[in-house]
Amino acid sequence: MKAVIECATEDECKLSEIELLQSRLSKLLQKKRCLIVLDDVWTEDQDDWDKLRPLFRGGLDGCKIIVTTRSQKIPFMMDFPKSPFYLNGLKDDDCWSLFKHRAFGCGEEEKYPNLTRIGKEIIKKVGGVPLVAKSLGSSVRLKREEKQWLFMRDCGLWEFR
Template structure:
């Protein structure tokens, strides 16, 4: 394909990709949440488009406008300000039960997958489990945010650095990092969180888990993903926890916590009424409720709240 033809093709793809492909856009989720089962398929397809967009360099072609529309979110960590998590006690208990199970496995490590739509709270649940007292029984722990680009070398380095809580990979090449990680993990129980995984390539996963084969029996990998095929590819068929939407009451609790944190809700009955209508459109996605509440926590006028409701 010639340069002009390639540029024309790229331009067409660029125009096709909406601002929704920023990985997570609460406004668009609110608009489309009534689509029911279709939204899962759409979310997965848009994520794939987003990854393709990055590979094509479309944000460069479209300049500042594209840069503002497509920004990679910051990596997740096991540390977050979450004094209250609503509606996830049962989910946490079920995942902790999977964490306790010791299954016969040739690599001594089993995979648990938390599967659900973007914005449903998979990372939050993984964080609750990672920071639970039960997780202290593991000799080594690591948290790695993977996202849509599955860079085998960088992920392996991140695992090593997280396990040792230092920049242990330094200037080591990939082979040296794998060897050091293998030596570090040998004979020890490991709890590894791989957050936000999109990779469906078995060979990539097989190479990533190679150093994990030396861990002690009972070690666990918890993967969060929007795509159940990822969970199945990674061998989590018996340990898939599908995370459902929050109830409207729990979703309201999330919204109320962030929108009215510094004011008495009883002093703003009209705003509460509008807020409950907003929550009804959130489709039980706590991150949507949190994002919209964050926009409104400093807003005092009903018109400002109505604007969000009608957007």
């Protein structure tokens, strides 16, 4: 909330209590049309959502709130959306493109056909989540032994399907 207040006022926000921050932000949003994006939300605590709800009252028609989350529960806790919109994951080819960009240097992919094959097998397990594809690509960037890539492929901790 501090960051939003500072962005809207172009001044440093010295408030620290949640109620004061809410009040200030609510006044800033009052009678204004705005787009609020809450990205990668994780909290499933109803009390947290109850504290935020007053902030989103009082805006003009046309105000929109976008919340991105992996939780199926959050859209229903918020009470705003009439119906949540669920995105599908990326296609394997698109995930592979993200992965290989991180995993290989320029033109290096052709030097390691076995690692390319293993990398494509890894991508089939990430459920189309771009962040996972990029993170896994980064994690094998400096690893050129097959056993290191096979370990990553066979590790089930990050599977999403």
